[in-house]
Amino acid sequence: MSDIKKEEEKGLNFIEEIIEADLAAGKYNSIITRFPPEPNGYLHIGHASSICLNFGLTLKYPGYTNLRFDDTNPVTEDTEYVESIKEDIKWLGFTWKNELYASDYFDQLYTFAIKLINKGLAYVDDSTSEEIAAMKGTTTQPGVNSPYRDRSVEENLELFARMKAGEFPDGSRTLRAKIDMAHPNMIMRDPVLYRIKHAHHHRTGDAWCIYPMYDFAHGQSDSIEEVTHSLCTMEFVPHRELYDWCIEKLEIYPSHQYEFARRNLNYTVTSKRKLLQLVNEKHVTGWDDPRMPTISGLRRRGYTPFSIRDFCDRIGIAKRENMIDVSLLEFCVREDLNKSALRRMVVFDPLKVILTNYPEGQEELLQSEDNPEAETITHRDIPFCRELYIEREDFMEVPPKKFFRLAPGQMVRLKSAYIIRCDEVVKNDAGTITELHCSYIPESKSGSDTSGINVKGTLHWVSAKHAVSAEVRLYDRLFRVEDPSSEEGDFKSYINPDSLQVIDHVYAEPALLKSSFDERYQFLRKGYFCLDKDTSEEKLVFNRTVTLKDAWAKEQKKG
Numbered sequence: 001m002s003d004i005k006k007e008e009e010k011g012l013n014f015i016e017e018i019i020e021a022d023l024a025a026g027k028y029n030s031i032i033t034r035f036p037p038e039p040n041g042y043l044h045i046g047h048a049s050s051i052c053l054n055f056g057l058t059l060k061y062p063g064y065t066n067l068r069f070d071d072t073n074p075v076t077e078d079t080e081y082v083e084s085i086k087e088d089i090k091w092l093g094f095t096w097k098n099e100l101y102a103s104d105y106f107d108q109l110y111t112f113a114i115k116l117i118n119k120g121l122a123y124v125d126d127s128t129s130e131e132i133a134a135m136k137g138t139t140t141q142p143g144v145n146s147p148y149r150d151r152s153v154e155e156n157l158e159l160f161a162r163m164k165a166g167e168f169p170d171g172s173r174t175l176r177a178k179i180d181m182a183h184p185n186m187i188m189r190d191p192v193l194y195r196i197k198h199a200h201h202h203r204t205g206d207a208w209c210i211y212p213m214y215d216f217a218h219g220q221s222d223s224i225e226e227v228t229h230s231l232c233t234m235e236f237v238p239h240r241e242l243y244d245w246c247i248e249k250l251e252i253y254p255s256h257q258y259e260f261a262r263r264n265l266n267y268t269v270t271s272k273r274k275l276l277q278l279v280n281e282k283h284v285t286g287w288d289d290p291r292m293p294t295i296s297g298l299r300r301r302g303y304t305p306f307s308i309r310d311f312c313d314r315i316g317i318a319k320r321e322n323m324i325d326v327s328l329l330e331f332c333v334r335e336d337l338n339k340s341a342l343r344r345m346v347v348f349d350p351l352k353v354i355l356t357n358y359p360e361g362q363e364e365l366l367q368s369e370d371n372p373e374a375e376t377i378t379h380r381d382i383p384f385c386r387e388l389y390i391e392r393e394d395f396m397e398v399p400p401k402k403f404f405r406l407a408p409g410q411m412v413r414l415k416s417a418y419i420i421r422c423d424e425v426v427k428n429d430a431g432t433i434t435e436l437h438c439s440y441i442p443e444s445k446s447g448s449d450t451s452g453i454n455v456k457g458t459l460h461w462v463s464a465k466h467a468v469s470a471e472v473r474l475y476d477r478l479f480r481v482e483d484p485s486s487e488e489g490d491f492k493s494y495i496n497p498d499s500l501q502v503i504d505h506v507y508a509e510p511a512l513l514k515s516s517f518d519e520r521y522q523f524l525r526k527g528y529f530c531l532d533k534d535t536s537e538e539k540l541v542f543n544r545t546v547t548l549k550d551a552w553a554k555e556q557k558k559g
Helices: 003-010 014-024 045-060 079-092 102-118 129-135 153-165 214-224 240-250 272-280 295-301 305-315 326-340 510-514 551-558
Strands: 031-035 063-069 099-101 122-125 174-177 192-196 210-212 229-233 256-260 263-265 322-324 342-344 350-355 364-369 379-384 387-391 411-414 419-427 433-440 468-475 500-508 520-523 527-531 540-546
Touching: 014 031, 014 045, 014 229, 014 256, 031 045, 031 229, 045 063, 045 079, 045 229, 045 263, 045 295, 045 305, 063 079, 063 102, 079 295, 079 305, 099 102, 102 122, 102 153, 102 174, 102 192, 102 210, 102 214, 102 240, 122 153, 129 174, 153 192, 174 240, 192 214, 210 214, 214 229, 214 240, 240 256, 295 540, 305 326, 322 326, 326 520, 326 527, 326 540, 379 510, 468 510, 520 540
Parallel strands: 031 063, 063 099, 229 256, 263 322, 342 520, 350 433, 468 540
Antiparallel strands: 122 174, 174 192, 192 210, 350 387, 364 379, 411 419, 419 433, 468 500, 520 527, 527 540
16 A cells, blocks of 8 residues: 555544645645754654654645754753754654754844834843742732833833843843733733843853743744744643734734644653753663663664654644553564564574584585565575574473473474484583583475474574674663653652663674674564664674564563
8 A cells, every 4th residue: 555545544633634724725835844952952752753743744745844943041952962853853864954043043033022122012120030920920810010010111122231231140130021910821921031141052152141031932933934834732832822922013924833742652751851860860871772762762772763753653643642652662663673674593591402413513504584574585694513502491301281392302493494303401410401412304404395394393593603792782661650750759769670681692693793783683583683882893782672572561461
């Protein structure tokens, strides 16, 4: 089925309905959207939904998307975050038309503020932030006017110019809109438009010591760029009235804000403040720790751009918030990797097998498919010799019924190789099994089997002589409760102690020596893996992206 056909069957989301109506009515010939992150942290899976929405709309309809950094708070912002955000968007497969910054508009925003002052619609307030908060009133009680509300236009212009000149300390004055202190929408009760912050800005340096508030920079930046559909999450619904008020009073291009619901992911947190805590307090190794819900963390863990875009498409866009099961994200990456991941054999807990009837010193190269699900089937060579490793769990000395793996007197097939039979179990003085003596059936070679023997079990293996050592990191969910942010006490107390298991010495087939960072692998019967950036010439390091099946759901049912 074509992608277009799928889209038709799925129907339009409410934002697409609005856009199609606007285009049909001739309101716009093309649309402009923007993705406006604040560069104060790394993007996470929640941002991915907004990225896919904004950029996806201008792939579907005529128009383009701007990347605009909301860099109006110099205290928390950093160039590192700017670069990581750009890298994440590109990695997801999207391209912006213009790279813009709210700081590009500082002069223009200042001019807009002057215009409001001249219209008698803004004033300089000497009140502290605590006093302003107390003046606001409550949802049931109107606020009270500031004693500075009726300053003259001339006095406000002079004080605002002095604020800009750096004459006043942080927090001593603000510029507020003059709207209505009894307004039913609390945000409209003379909101702060500018505050004083003597802080170095990552782009403008020390040129400014007054900075616009988000509510003043956001709508005006949209208007300057002539954004047609400004898409925000639902918490900005109350802010839309101020967004529209500023545009109306400034008499500028009428951008319009539309809101959609967040999609929260269970067993994780996406608050930047909480993610920063996890990083700073060393609960994780960094923003790109593979347990983090950041895009860089998901990338390092082995998620593909397609799997994340597919996930965002499946959860859709709606007006009501809900909790999305992380199993859906894992399902999306399994679906993608099943079609693309190269199959490799890796033994985690080795048990040596000696093929007593295989000639000593003899070696051969066997062929195995790289991926039986791929459109084009390719093969690789796997060395085979007298001594092999299998998984210890694949052998039982006293097996239960329907145990189809290796046991005394029982036969199994070695993947892409031969059928073998266990003849003898060798133990050390402590009674631990150290090796198995087996015989192989020469006529049972995969692809040319003439033995006539049918076996029910197939095991993965590696040649002991040719095995490559590697480290594997088995990642699981970072939290052990579904919604750590809603639980009592410190959210960090719900961190899953088993979220990372490191096996520092596994045996891998030698094809993995040619691993690359852009390839994904299915370790047979173990899960999907990718090469980690900690890999060196001395050691290969692999991260588990996801298990082959939803093991977590199985464990929850047990509990």
